[in-house]
Amino acid sequence: MVSIPEYYEGKNVLLTGATGFLGKVLLEKLLRSCPKVNSVYVLVRQKAGQTPQERVEEIISGKLFDRLRDENPDFREKVIAINSELTQPKLALSEEDNEIIIDSVNIIFHCAATVRFNENLRDAVQLNVIATRQLILLAQQMKNLEVFMHVSTAYAYCNRKHIDEVVYPPPVDPKKLIDSLEWMDDGLVNDITPKLIGDRPNTYIYTKALAEYVVQQEGAKLNVAIVRPSIVGASWKEPFPGWIDNFNGPSGLFIAAGKGILRTMRASNNALADLVPVDVVVNTSLAAAWYSGVNRPRNIMVYNCTTGSTNPFHWGEVEYHVISTFKRNPLEQAFRRPNVNLTSNHLLYHYWIAVSHKAPAFLYDIYLRMTGRSPRMMKTITRLHKAMVFLEYFTSNSWVWNTDNVNMLMNQLNPEDKKTFNIDVRQLHWAEYIENYCMGTKKYVLNEEMSGLPAARKHLNKLRNIRYGFNTILVILIWRIFIARSQMARNIWYFVVSLCYKFLSYFRASSTMRY
Template sequence: MTEIESMDKGQGRLPSIAEYYTGKTVFITGATGFIGKVLIEKLIRSCPNVGKIYMLMRPKRSQDIEQRLQELIKCAVFDKLRKELPDFGQKLFAVNGDITSPDLGISEEDAKMLQDEIQVVFHSAATIRFDEPLRIAVNMNVLAVRKMLKLCQQMKKLEVLVHVSTAYANCDRPFIEEMIYNPPVDPQKLIDALEWMDDEMLQKITPKLIGNKPNTYTYTKQLAEYLLTKEGQGLPIAVVRPSIVGASWKEPHPGWIDNYNGPSGLYVAAGKGILRSMKGDWRAVADIIPVDIPCNMIIATAWYTAVTKPSNILIYHCTSGSVNPFTWGEIEDVVMNFWKKVPLDSCFRRPNACMTYNGFLHDFYTFVSHMLPAYVADLGFCLLGKRPRMVKIYNRLHRSIGTLYYFTTHSWEWTYNNLDMLSSQLSPEDKKTFYFDPRGLHWPTYLENYCLGTKKYLLNEDLSGLPAAKAHLRKLRNIRYCFNTVVLVALWRVLIARSQFARNLWYLVMGLINKFVRFFRLTSTARH
């Protein structure tokens, strides 16, 4: 029993979160991911006395793990931390490994070190691609959990394992409770079947296997949760289920974002004038959660699990839709208005995206507003000796829209009993430091910061270029007016000049307009 635990039991209170993490040795998978970066930044900045933080990393793009570690330390997410604790990088250590390799690809020496030292484990590594082939999704989202459980069972000082799942692991249910549901198939049976199935056969039966699930991501996440209950018995485990993770709300910087996943890529596409139509239900609730909320919850969940040692695996929902709902239609209004006030540089067209639930209208808009301009633009690139790219961009955009369609046409309800209990255990100071209640989130302000974050952190655009961006939008508007004028004149020449009926209709309309103008002139003269 540690000194803090002895003191707390004697005084009848739990240690603060910062007190608990003092001197703790932490192991994180998925550290270079979106949640992983924010989790590390928050953990070090708010618990400055935390001990060593080991991160599972694999060599990537000709970089070894030490080079990737130094690249991670230089990331903009740590700018605030860098000012407060310039030597924070001394707490970070890379461990060579890969969740897809046997035993996580960790060497015997590193494995022994982890088994002897680690006290807190955060497992957030996973594939987040919705359209991932089932074999890869199982390998990364299910088998990786088994390997992590095996490693944790050998850790001599382990106090808690927090598994980061998803609120959509059971998205085939409209009402989701804080429990682990039985999957449609036992994970081991599926794993055994994958060993003898070839890829072609697996691809054909995947829709049957996943059933009412929209994709392999949600399907394998549910299998992973069930695996925790079967093979993680005796381990101090907690599960956090975030919904659609978006840009930060408050920390480390409002609107910080480092990827195009989820709504981020759609916001950029809409701002650039590339996205004109998206299929979805504008009345459906957009369950987006800022990244700093799940990170705070993960840290607090580990603290509570370690100091109270619950007898069961507790599930914590990290969603906004049930407590602070905001619809996709409302998001569309805020985002479009913002891009017209603060446009992106070098827009393809003026921002003017809309969401429609009608499949025919969406297909029509996709053909007229997406593919036709894309082919025309690529033809222009070819004539100028440049590489065509717009058709490729639109094909990628359409795949992204397709994977999100299920989530833009459904709404869910979640329970929060465990979350409310966790909140009640926090001191007033910890509630402020490790906030995870989305009720105080003002959506219009957050979304404007989100869009500004995509401009600043994803596209590296500076606000000093705003006058030029606005001038470019005016130029695009004038081009559109000229184009519309040419189209009207062409229609007049083709239809009106060659058809007696069309000419008579034209004269009737112009006559009515003339009468209205004369009427208002006479009325105005009489008043004077």
């Protein structure tokens, strides 16, 4: 078979979601590793006064594209921004753009979606289901289309514990739901949402399952492949280790932990943390499109892009490596020293929330008011708790995903493609990856310079000394208030001290006799 770069040579690619985390990385990788691709049409809407062309230019001028700019300075000529609104009829394409796309596009990568877990059902259906359906209808008109690649999520069927690489029946007929939402008012939609999504945790997961069914049914005559990533994290290797540009998912929690704001979280230490690096997802998508384009399989190809069954890693281990990294390389102006306690016990969780989150935040806001500044910590804690509520479902449960198609795909790659489009997560060293991930949040999300590390470490030592001083004062107060005033408490105290003294004396005597 032809290699992956050879397959993409001369091809015209249509990409949605290029302004999102995954879409950016896919665009960069495609242009860098398949330099003879003819053009990439990027569907982008106007936003905040920026034209689609300006938004795309801002993306490709970022640090993510530094390596590509060095290796292929002329890559910009291949990127064509097209004004489009996925939520509008016929994607709001102009007649001219519509004609160009229908005549020239060979491969579609549909990465666009709302990833907000708390999106209201009407908007989630519009963005994740209706937009996908409209893109499928456009794809059916394309004269030279070879592959339709749809990016879904491994959690689309999280109501099952074992998930195969197949499209399962949907929770409801998407067409009927779309028709119903047209006449329902927002209040009614919000009321029925919990009953509709049932045993799925949020509208994002629910609508991604519906979107898969739409792709399967309405794209039946197309050559379709679906990639299902689990929790997409920072880059593993490409274009450089640890690249991340957002607070979504675990990234926000890592930053909160590094700042000392996140102190406790409802999670199971033994639950699988099915993190998958973004470059692995991109490589899988590019390779899957290549396989479907070359082999034209009869059935829809589904790829569970996960790590849990191949290279298991648990949330307890994630917590350990995150805290270790931020203690060695602290974030600037940390609120407290990094330390997180994971618990699945309901009462313990709420106790630690009150003691470790709300009480310090309340006291800090009082301090800010006294110094003439605006209080902000309680608002931060409230936002953090909302994010934790949406994530605790995934940090408290484990799933088993079948990855036979991913393994087959990996075996189909020639030796050179296996290096260039690496999808072998068995090679992933988790401790190194988490350290790069944490440092990526520091450098690329918070924009902190590495030259500020000495000052950050000094600040962390100051926080440690404050903590020791506070604990010492607390012990003295407890002594003065409770122990010094009670004869019984003093007797217990003296008994404990004498017991410790006898134990130490015995230990010292035993050591002396030995010598």
